[in-house]
Amino acid sequence: MANELVTTTATNNNVVVDDLDNKVMSFFIEDVCYGVDLKNVIEIISIQYITTVPNVPHYIKGIINLRGKIIPIIETRFKLDIEAKEYDDKTCIIIVELDDIQIGLIVDSVHEVMTLANGSTIPAKKEQRDKKYLKGVNKVGNQMVLTLDLSFFINDDNVDIAE
Amino acid sequence: MSAIDASMEPMLDMFMFETTTLLEQLDGIILEAEKSKNFSEGHVAEIFRIMHTIKGSSSMMGLEAISHLAHSVEDMFFIIRDDNSKQQRSNRIFDLVLQCSDYFKNEVDSITGVGYEASDSEELNGELKKEIAVLKGEAPASGAAAPAAPKETATEPVAPTVVAAPTNEGGWVKVIFEDGCQMENIRAFMLINQIKECCEKIETVPSHPEANSASAEEIAKNGLLINFFPANIENEIDVILNTAMNISSYEFLKEAPAEEPVVVEEKAPEVKVEEPAKTAEVAPAQPAPAPTPAAPKAAPATAPKEPASGGGKQSLISVKQDKLDQLMDVVSELVISESMVASNPDLKGLQLDNFNKAMRELRKLTDELQDISMSMRMVTLQSLFQKMNRIIRDMSKKLGKQVELVTIGEDTEIDKTINDLIQDPFMHMVRNAVDHAIEMPEERIAKGKDPVGKVTLSAQNVGGEIVIGIQDDGKGLDPETILAKARAKNLLTKPDNEYSPKEIYNMIMMPGFSTNTVVTEFSGRGVGMDVVKKNIEKCGGTLSIESALGKGTTFWINIPLTLAIIDTLQFYVGDTVFAMPITSISQSFKISDDTKVFLDTDGSEMIMVRNECFPIIRLHNVYNVEPKYTKLEDGIIILIESADKKACIFADQLIGEQQIVLKPFPKFLARYNIKQSGLSGCTILGDGSISLILDANVLIRNE
Numbered sequence: 001m002a003n004e005l006v007t008t009t010a011t012n013n014n015v016v017v018d019d020l021d022n023k024v025m026s027f028f029i030e031d032v033c034y035g036v037d038l039k040n041v042i043e044i045i046s047i048q049y050i051t052t053v054p055n056v057p058h059y060i061k062g063i064i065n066l067r068g069k070i071i072p073i074i075e076t077r078f079k080l081d082i083e084a085k086e087y088d089d090k091t092c093i094i095i096v097e098l099d100d101i102q103i104g105l106i107v108d109s110v111h112e113v114m115t116l117a118n119g120s121t122i123p124a125k126k127e128q129r130d131k132k133y134l135k136g137v138n139k140v141g142n143q144m145v146l147t148l149d150l151s152f153f154i155n156d157d158n159v160d161i162a163e
Numbered sequence: 164m165s166a167i168d169a170s171m172e173p174m175l176d177m178f179m180f181e182t183t184t185l186l187e188q189l190d191g192i193i194l195e196a197e198k199s200k201n202f203s204e205g206h207v208a209e210i211f212r213i214m215h216t217i218k219g220s221s222s223m224m225g226l227e228a229i230s231h232l233a234h235s236v237e238d239m240f241f242i243i244r245d246d247n248s249k250q251q252r253s254n255r256i257f258d259l260v261l262q263c264s265d266y267f268k269n270e271v272d273s274i275t276g277v278g279y280e281a282s283d284s285e286e287l288n289g290e291l292k293k294e295i296a297v298l299k300g301e302a303p304a305s306g307a308a309a310p311a312a313p314k315e316t317a318t319e320p321v322a323p324t325v326v327a328a329p330t331n332e333g334g335w336v337k338v339i340f341e342d343g344c345q346m347e348n349i350r351a352f353m354l355i356n357q358i359k360e361c362c363e364k365i366e367t368v369p370s371h372p373e374a375n376s377a378s379a380e381e382i383a384k385n386g387l388l389i390n391f392f393p394a395n396i397e398n399e400i401d402v403i404l405n406t407a408m409n410i411s412s413y414e415f416l417k418e419a420p421a422e423e424p425v426v427v428e429e430k431a432p433e434v435k436v437e438e439p440a441k442t443a444e445v446a447p448a449q450p451a452p453a454p455t456p457a458a459p460k461a462a463p464a465t466a467p468k469e470p471a472s473g474g475g476k477q478s479l480i481s482v483k484q485d486k487l488d489q490l491m492d493v494v495s496e497l498v499i500s501e502s503m504v505a506s507n508p509d510l511k512g513l514q515l516d517n518f519n520k521a522m523r524e525l526r527k528l529t530d531e532l533q534d535i536s537m538s539m540r541m542v543t544l545q546s547l548f549q550k551m552n553r554i555i556r557d558m559s560k561k562l563g564k565q566v567e568l569v570t571i572g573e574d575t576e577i578d579k580t581i582n583d584l585i586q587d588p589f590m591h592m593v594r595n596a597v598d599h600a601i602e603m604p605e606e607r608i609a610k611g612k613d614p615v616g617k618v619t620l621s622a623q624n625v626g627g628e629i630v631i632g633i634q635d636d637g638k639g640l641d642p643e644t645i646l647a648k649a650r651a652k653n654l655l656t657k658p659d660n661e662y663s664p665k666e667i668y669n670m671i672m673m674p675g676f677s678t679n680t681v682v683t684e685f686s687g688r689g690v691g692m693d694v695v696k697k698n699i700e701k702c703g704g705t706l707s708i709e710s711a712l713g714k715g716t717t718f719w720i721n722i723p724l725t726l727a728i729i730d731t732l733q734f735y736v737g738d739t740v741f742a743m744p745i746t747s748i749s750q751s752f753k754i755s756d757d758t759k760v761f762l763d764t765d766g767s768e769m770i771m772v773r774n775e776c777f778p779i780i781r782l783h784n785v786y787n788v789e790p791k792y793t794k795l796e797d798g799i800i801i802l803i804e805s806a807d808k809k810a811c812i813f814a815d816q817l818i819g820e821q822q823i824v825l826k827p828f829p830k831f832l833a834r835y836n837i838k839q840s841g842l843s844g845c846t847i848l849g850d851g852s853i854s855l856i857l858d859a860n861v862l863i864r865n866e
Contacts, residue, residue: 034479051853052739054786056832063829065847068496072831121267154831 022116024138025096026145027107029077034107035138035147042095042102044110047087058112064093064104071095073104079153080132098150114140121147175274177225180481182271185213186264187546188417190553193264197257197556206242210260211237217267228284235264242298259294260551263287272770274660280466334397335416338404339386342723351387357403364392420836484579487540494529494536495824496847501529503851541576544622544631547586548573551593551620558597565604565615566597575622576773577629581722584702585631588695592633592718595692600637600716610713612636635718640710642667652676672696703729703746729825731846733854734799737788740847740854742823743803747859749818751801760795768795770811772802778866780812785841787860791815805860812862821848825856841865 024035025044050062050073057155059078063070073093077084090109095102124134124146133156135149192209196202202210218233239256266287273282338354351367359365368388369381391400397415404413505522548570559566601607601616608614619634642664649655649670655662670676672692699706704722723729731742734749752772754760759771760779768779779800783790792798792815800811823846828837843858 049852051855052788053828053832053837054788054842055837055853056835060832060835063832063845063853065851065853068492068499069849070829070845070847070853072829096183102829103831130797 022114022118024114024145024147025094026111026114026143027092028111029080029082029107032127033111033143033145035145036094036096036105036150037147038113038135040096040098040150042097045093045095045104046089047091047093047106061106065111066095066104069102071102071104073106076105076107096150101154103154114138114145116140116145116147124149173226178220179271179274181220182267183218185217186267186271187549189213189264190261191549193257193260194549194552194556196268202240202243202247202256204244204247207240207247210240211244224271226270226274228282229267232263232266232284232287232291235288235295236260239291239295239298242295255294259287259290261557263291308530334391334400336389336391336397336400336404336413337386337416337854338389338413339411342384352710354387355389356392358389358400362391362400366390384843439553446671482539487579489538491540492824495531498529498533499824499847501525504852538576540579542579542582543573544577544582545573546577547582547589548620548622550586551589551618554590554593555597555618558594562598563603564597564601566601567615567617569619571619571621572623573620575624575629577622577722581702581704584698585720585722587634588698588720589631591692591695593620596633596635596637596716600635600639602638628721628723631720631722632717634715634722636715639712639714640668640671640708640714641712645670648672648676664710665708668710670704671708729823730820731823731856732801732820733848734783734801734814735791735816735818736786737790737812739788740818740848740852741782741857742821742854743801743812743857744858745820747803747805749802749804749809751799753799754795756796770800772811775809777802777809777811780810780813780823780862780866782812782857786863803859803863805863808863810863810866811856823848823856825852839865 016159020039021037023038025038025041026033026035028034033113045066048064050064052062053060053072058161059075061073061075063072065071085108087106091106093104094110095104095108117140121138123136124132128134129149129152132146133149135147135155138145138147189210192206192213196206201482212231214237218230218237221227221233222230239259243256244416266282268286270282338351340351355365355367367390390398401415404410438860505526510518552568552570555566555568558564586771596618597616601618602610602612604614604793607616613636617636619632621632623630645667646655646659646662649667650659654670654673654676672695676692699720699722702722704720707719707721708716709719710716730745732745732748733740733742735741754770761769761771762771763778768781769776779795781790782788783793790798795813798813798815799817800813802809802811804810825844826846828842839861841858841862842855843861844856845853846856848854
């Protein structure tokens with residue numbers, strides 16, 4: 001989906017493509033608004049049955065079948081060290097892609113696509129980054145958005161697997 | 164040239180594929196010809212076509228060693244084509260050509276390696292020259308005695324007609340190419356073709372640059388000299404040269420250069436080819452460069468067309484294997500989605516006559532599509548068997564044995580992946596048969612056997628499996644010798660008399676077991692049969708041995724038709740669906756009472772089945788799933804086996820048997836050692852849910 005978006009806009013206007021860098025897909029966990037870079041977002045699907053896989057960290061809920069593709073699903077709450085919550089009709093899975101790896105992130109609800117003003121990002125403190133995988137903090141309108149460092153989020157693996 | 168030119172990289176794959184296919188064809192032809200001890204006209208023409216294509220494509224790739232050698236082979240067959248009776252003068256042609264073929268294969272194989280350097284072909288080249296001399300049969304110094312000699316000197320023997328009169332009228336132009344523009348000969352050839360269009364006649368120095376890559380250097384150094392007729396088209400040529408690429412300078416000469424072009428043309432390319440091969444014996448054999456003018460103006464035009472017309476006959480296209488894999492994937496998905504639509508819960512209880520009709524039609528088509536996409540991956544065993552032909556020939560010559568190869572069912576088709584996987588094991592077994600099993604002719608006569616040993620390769624389609632047999636009528640396996648050897652190597656685990664013949668035969672597949680005490684060039688390194696067995700198991704196959712002492716041995720390889728689709732038994736553990744390949748399951752059963760279940764000393768559960776004792780693996784414990792049943796009587800017990808061990812697994816409930824498409828786990832999960840926990844992958848079921856595929860080998864090993 002996002003890929004199509006990129007190609008169509010690319011033919012129209014190159015400047016728009018550059019602007020994709022400043023767009024984030026925002027979502028909620030509890031009352032906090034987080035964002036992931038829009039360029040990494042493939043699509044958003046509703047929550048579905050997840051097949052559990054053994055011998056993986058607890059935050060990996062399992063795998064799903066997305067039109068023939070097997071995609072691992074991460075419980076974003078667990079990864080961010082937040083208590084579990086029952087899934088409801090607002091619960092969504094955001095499918096993101098990074099370096100050919102596709103994974104799904106379970107979130108409480110999806111908010112909207114936000115444009116971050118150039119230079120408005122306040123870089124995250126080291127502690128915030130290490131614990132919450134944050135890249136920076138932004139204010140869009142009245143909404144505070146915490147943008148995730150997706151690469152760090154996906155690749156950090158210091159959680160005990162035996163858990 | 165030490166490596167492939169960067170600009171040629173994209174063509175490398177194609178080149179290698181094409182050349183390998185051609186060489187396989189060549190081997191086939193030579194072996195066939197050797198059987199009848201005669202090259203028929205058809206053979207010669209075919210060899211010509213193959214050599215010509217190899218020569219052309221390798222010189223384009225800048226692989227001069229290959230193209231030189233191909234050229235020499237072509238030279239040799241030129242003589243035979245000219246006069247078929249000449250081939251009787253030599254019996255080494257077959258060996259020589261096969262050696263050349265090996266050289267080509269080695270080269271092609273090593274091209275992709277880092278720091279590739281062309282290996283030395285001079286020796287072979289020299290041999291070929293000698294052979295050419297022998298074929299000509301007479302003191303070649305006289306030149307005229309051998310009718311082929313004058314034509315032989317032409318660099319392009321395929322050129323059919325030789326009509327030209329020496330002349331130095333017309334205009335002259337000298338073209339210098341840019342330094343380091345590479346492949347000057349090909350560029351020159353393209354240029355010549357361009358110019359030819361606007362003039363009546365054209366001659367060049369060196370002539371036919373495209374036919375001989377050595378001329379590239381010459382052109383780079385001395386430039387390309389073009390003699391065109393009539394002289395008044397200078398302006399047109401000027402335009403062509405002006406627009407041509409990579410030309411650093413050119414000048415029109417008032418008169419013919421000092422060198423007589425025709426003579427240079429005769430000598431220059433020829434000498435270049437011969438130079439590396441110049442040995443004492445060869446020197447007199449060199450065809451005397453008769454000053455016959457040999458510059459057919461048609462030659463440059465016809466020459467490159469030759470391979471094209473040869474290749475145009477076949478209605479084959481080559482496709483990358485990835486693409487076929489992709490197609491297979493998509494088709495499998497399609498089949499699954501189709502059944503998802505057909506059994507969609509939304510349709511339940513509805514009267515849908517038209518829909519059902521359309522659905523049936525769709526199913527028919529998808530089934531057909533699945534069959535076709537499967538069949539596209541299939542290759543016949545012909546080329547594999549053919550390679551064995553070659554191996555047997557070489558080995559029997561070297562070992563002084565007489566061996567005949569019989570092939571049955573070489574049309575049998577097999578998945579390409581499997582074909583590649585079994586190639587090495589296959590080769591090893593055939594080598595073993597010739598080296599160890601087949602006796603020397605005298606020995607065979609003494610035993611009352613036909614002095615010519617027989618190796619039979621057979622293949623047939625049995626059910627969902629391909630059964631390949633490698634049978635020899637040699638000495639057979641001697642159980643005593645095997646036992647003694649196993650004892651010496653401490654491989655025995657029970658008293659000798661408790662071993663069945665089958666068990667004894669299987670010992671030869673143990674690591675480090677080799678019955679041949681002498682290591683030969685071909686076999687006997689002791690890494691043999693166990694590697695063979697492992698390779699065959701890797702593609703889901705099994706290997707079994709039948710043998711009769713003194714009569715021969717047969718190895719049977721059973722392999723599945725395709726790797727992509729496997730038969731599985733599926734069962735529930737809690738909500739999770741697991742699938743186990745049928746090949747690893749020996750039986751499933753319920754236990755009525757747990758009297759047969761007892762605890763091992765370390766507290767693990769064991770079960771007695773027909774007086775054998777197996778450990779019980781509770782899947783819900785292994786995979787931390789919440790099971791429906793924990794009491795063994797409630798669930799189901801499945802007896803699984805790996806290569807040498809058996810175990811029982813405990814699951815909740817059987818679902819049934821189903822064919823599935825094995826999918827690897829996503830890349831992201833690769834870091835978590837899922838495979839180590841006994842899951843080989845997953846698959847998507849008809850209803851879109853995912854099932855995990857168990858790996859019996861790992862499960863049992865972990866137990």
